[in-house]
Amino acid sequence: MDGSVSRRTVIGAALAAGIPTAVHAQTARRRIRMGVVGGNFGTSFYWHEHPDCVVEAVSDLIPERRKRLQEVYRCAKAYESLEKLILDPDVDAVAVFTGAPDHVRHCLACLKQGKHVICAVPAAMTLEECGRLLEAVKRTGLTYMMAETSWYHQSVISARKWHREGRFGRIFYTEAEYHHPGLEPLFRNPDGSRSWRYGFPPMHYPTHCTGYLVGVTGERMTRVLCTGWGDGHPVLKDNPYKNPFWNETAFFTTSQGNGFRVGIYWNAPVGGTERGQWFGEKMTFYDPHPNGTGHILRRPSDQTERDDGGFIRKLAAFEAYAQPQWWKTEMLPAPLRHESGHDGSHTFLTHEFVDALVSERKPEIDIHAALAMTAPGIVAHQSALRGGEPLKIPSFDR
Template identity: 55%
Template sequence: MSRRNFIVKNAMLAGTAIITPSLMAIEPSLKKIRIGIVGGRFGSSFHWHEHPNCIVEAVSDLVPERRNRLKEVYKCSKSYPSLEEMVKDKNIDAIAVFTEGPNHVKHTIECMKHGKHVISAVPACWGSVAEAELLLETVKKYGLTYMMAETSYYQQHTISARKMYEKGEFGNLYYCESEYQHDGLENLYIVDGERTWRYGMAPMHYPTHCTAHLVSVTGERLTEVVCNGWGDDSPYLKDNVYNNPFWNESAHFKTSKGNAFKVNVWWKGAHLGLERASWNGTNMSFYCDNRRSGAALVKKTKELGKDDAGFVQSKPKLENYDQPEWWKTDMLPEPLRHDSGHHGSHTFITHEFIDALLNERKPTVDIYEALAYTVPGIIAHESALKGGTLLKIPQFG
């Protein structure tokens, strides 16, 4: 046994290994990650079977029709009736957990107890800081790779904003705002006459599509929040397991750099139904496509003019922004260079998780990033329940 294999083997016995035995001492280009997928709705919209270094070993869903859907999409003949059965499969290196939101932590624990790396759908945890602490404790305990499949990290406009920020084009990026509008979500509240886990859920318990727009670009953490909610007399808000009285929640966050970040998560109203953001800096601002107008850049100039009252005002330069399709580039392996769900993000998420395992590195949205996106929403909802009280947000790293 080589010294490296000896170290890895002992790390595994100690519960601190990062990779599974089947991946030891194999060149990344030759490794094959054997993944199991649980959750036949959202879980069927990714591209594991197209990645040159990934094999879909098995699939699982409690509902036979959804299980068969997974088998069909991923061309996989092996299936299990439950996650609890699938985690016992010793051929599986990692599991993609696309189950109900309130079960993500429980299912991540079950997977890691059996030595499986995990990629989980959002949010990382559900509704409490205690769950966040438990998830972090679990990842630390087992030393396995955890990634959250946050789509906003890899939306085409977010990739652009990140590149602009890294080049310093914004100057001082002092403000950002993000909206997630999803009117009609209540159509998923009842299925086959039964309430689903979504029934009456709090908007800010599902914040990551927005929070990723800032945190993934600048690395800032959200430290304080004031949030207000709006609801009506809907029976969905009068009787739900979350005791949530709101359809819509609007939060104003303070960041670790002292900047402002506005977030709206709205489930009801005359909305365009979108995920959009803007990033505002001292030299340049970037507004992504909002379905009313295309993406645009606003650049500061030295030219002066006057406003409609005759006062001196600087004249900004407005430019249309031709949004690159980053999924067409060498950011992805050739088989994954095609458009995919949530603004082209699904192929990126697929590749990032597999590549992180291949190269034994942290994924972009690791446990600390996942909690930095998720926990601020939990505290924001608490603020809304308290009538907009200013609350501190716990930090996890």
């Protein structure tokens, strides 16, 4: 399939994928004044490049990281803490890139002070926190968005477009894998103390996988059976989460009765990857595999082959797909049409949040989508702790 992208294709892809194009009308638009909290991951976004945004203030508890935020975003105003930053009346919205266990506490504080929020993943740590966050967003009427990168991976944008066009037919099964061996250096803070990642349960970080389902078909996960593996390592015996697992594998049933498998592996002889594959009636799409295959499409054909037992079976057509780089197109404002982190997703996340605020619309990854990607992992981990007991997943779409 030709990977070149025409202007008409871009506009059609944006509409099919649910993404507003960034062809700005020549009219004045208000600028969003951002506060950015968290000087590690928080430095990797592009608020300062968006034509409808300016970084008003930054914050980090550590002076060196605070200075780094100021340098990246060319921002003169800095605060020692999130709690001080959110008191600034000139800040409209806050990007919360703090440790996962603090996300809900920090987001609730921002919302209480009347600030819109975009937050790193996961949205919450417990089902109770999911409920509290949802209630606060509904009560305040403010915008909440989760910065899940997989939603804007280039292949996920393509899959979302094809699904909405009906090219898959029914997607009856989806798989997603997040393999990240070698996380041990992140288990410690610079001062040697334990970081929040020390012993963190794999399924409490599910959204790099669940985005491959929710971000394409919009389905919700309703039931799960999950298993975990650990080797008794000291990290697994003594962590604040009482988590005994390095790796967890879950099988979900979706709201449409389809299957979805998720594998999150942090200690295994595997290639690092964030990938998915979608199996449809009319077409199957495979993300690149760390063992060497690229983007692949399979479609029905009239060809046949013989298996090694001599039986004839159908042979689906094999097609290498030249994945478009959607970040080069009019889906983004011109200043953001450049490479960015996590397969080009950071510029998309930047634009989606800013444009949602300026246009006074809901972002794609709103509170409901965020919890639909987060809560299933929380329940999956409980299933693993119970030896693979099938469990129901509550809905937060109310």
